[in-house]
Amino acid sequence: MKVLVTGGAGHLGANLLRRLQAEGDVSAIRALARRSDNNEGITSAGVEMVFGDLTDAESLRAAVKGVDRIYHVAAQISTVAGKEQELFRNNVLGTKNLLSAAREAGCGRVVVTGSFSATGRRDDGGPADETVPFNPFQEHMPYEVSKQAVELECLRAVAEGQDVVIATSCAILGPHDYMPSRMGHVLRDFAHGKLRAYIPGGFEFVAARDICEGHVLAMQKGRTGHKYIISSGFQTMDDIMGIMERVTGRKRPRRLPASLMAAIAPMSQFVQSTLFPRRVQKLTPGAIRILRLERRADTSKARRELGFVPTPHEDAVRAAYEFFVARGDIARENGKRAAG
Numbered sequence: 001m002k003v004l005v006t007g008g009a010g011h012l013g014a015n016l017l018r019r020l021q022a023e024g025d026v027s028a029i030r031a032l033a034r035r036s037d038n039n040e041g042i043t044s045a046g047v048e049m050v051f052g053d054l055t056d057a058e059s060l061r062a063a064v065k066g067v068d069r070i071y072h073v074a075a076q077i078s079t080v081a082g083k084e085q086e087l088f089r090n091n092v093l094g095t096k097n098l099l100s101a102a103r104e105a106g107c108g109r110v111v112v113t114g115s116f117s118a119t120g121r122r123d124d125g126g127p128a129d130e131t132v133p134f135n136p137f138q139e140h141m142p143y144e145v146s147k148q149a150v151e152l153e154c155l156r157a158v159a160e161g162q163d164v165v166i167a168t169s170c171a172i173l174g175p176h177d178y179m180p181s182r183m184g185h186v187l188r189d190f191a192h193g194k195l196r197a198y199i200p201g202g203f204e205f206v207a208a209r210d211i212c213e214g215h216v217l218a219m220q221k222g223r224t225g226h227k228y229i230i231s232s233g234f235q236t237m238d239d240i241m242g243i244m245e246r247v248t249g250r251k252r253p254r255r256l257p258a259s260l261m262a263a264i265a266p267m268s269q270f271v272q273s274t275l276f277p278r279r280v281q282k283l284t285p286g287a288i289r290i291l292r293l294e295r296r297a298d299t300s301k302a303r304r305e306l307g308f309v310p311t312p313h314e315d316a317v318r319a320a321y322e323f324f325v326a327r328g329d330i331a332r333e334n335g336k337r338a339a340g
Helices: 009-021 055-063 082-103 142-157 183-190 208-219 236-250 258-275 285-293 299-305 313-327 332-339
Strands: 002-006 029-035 048-051 069-072 112-114 162-171 171-172 202-207 227-229 232-236
Touching: 002 009, 002 258, 009 029, 048 055, 048 112, 055 082, 069 082, 069 208, 082 112, 082 142, 112 208, 142 162, 162 208, 171 183, 171 208, 171 313, 183 236, 183 285, 183 313, 202 208, 202 236, 202 285, 208 227, 208 299, 208 313, 227 299, 232 236, 236 313, 285 332, 299 332
Parallel strands: 002 029, 002 069, 029 048, 069 112, 112 162, 162 227, 171 202
Antiparallel strands: 202 232
């Protein structure tokens, strides 16, 4: 079986490429890449790489040629305002283009990476499962809206007879984070003593190995047209800071009131977007809102139908730390001195 992975240069994609290399029924792996990206996550995996773009239908037709199965992992992630049209073009239209190319080429099942942010919130604040509807009249970031629209494109394709399954991801923790991700930046800053503060709150986090396993299980056992939430479990930011303390040997930074950061964040986002547009913004108004919601996920469907079993968050953070140390992005001795 020949498999295509989009987004192989990203955090999830790079881990998924390595997970698929362990699959006995996968004879060849092809990764779709953009020339302008840092593609180390793909080249270091040693798989076939083809250049293309989700907005370029012709390049997608070439990428899917001869492919049996597809993992559509690629997506633009953003918590800042002003990127609405980019998100629509890359996430929504990009998914539509890929599914269309796969359908024309006669490819088999397509597993599309979803986002927990596109799952609705329960009125009582309880854990949300796949049946909770997305309320478009609540406050949402453009990214969240785009990922809900991606799910609608998947269902549209299913209505036309295509075999599509959605594997819904949460915030990922783990190694092979080459770009790196938002949480990768947080861990590196923490290890170097550059994370000045954090706010209370929490979210559903998923180990990289767990979300990859969830994708493989969705390909093997998922029901067409269904989505499965894959998470290792809910963690507060206090919990995450505690894990990073144990892993790096550094003390956590000070804890600031979320209300204070929520008041400061809009101006901070404006200044950084204007003066430092390429700098990664961590505590944006959208990110703060998500942490304050403290949303929880119900993963019973993935456990019951796919046989999904989560692994500990601390193992994922430790694996990420060791990855950054091996690359020279984190100096291990800094953490040892801090622990002493």
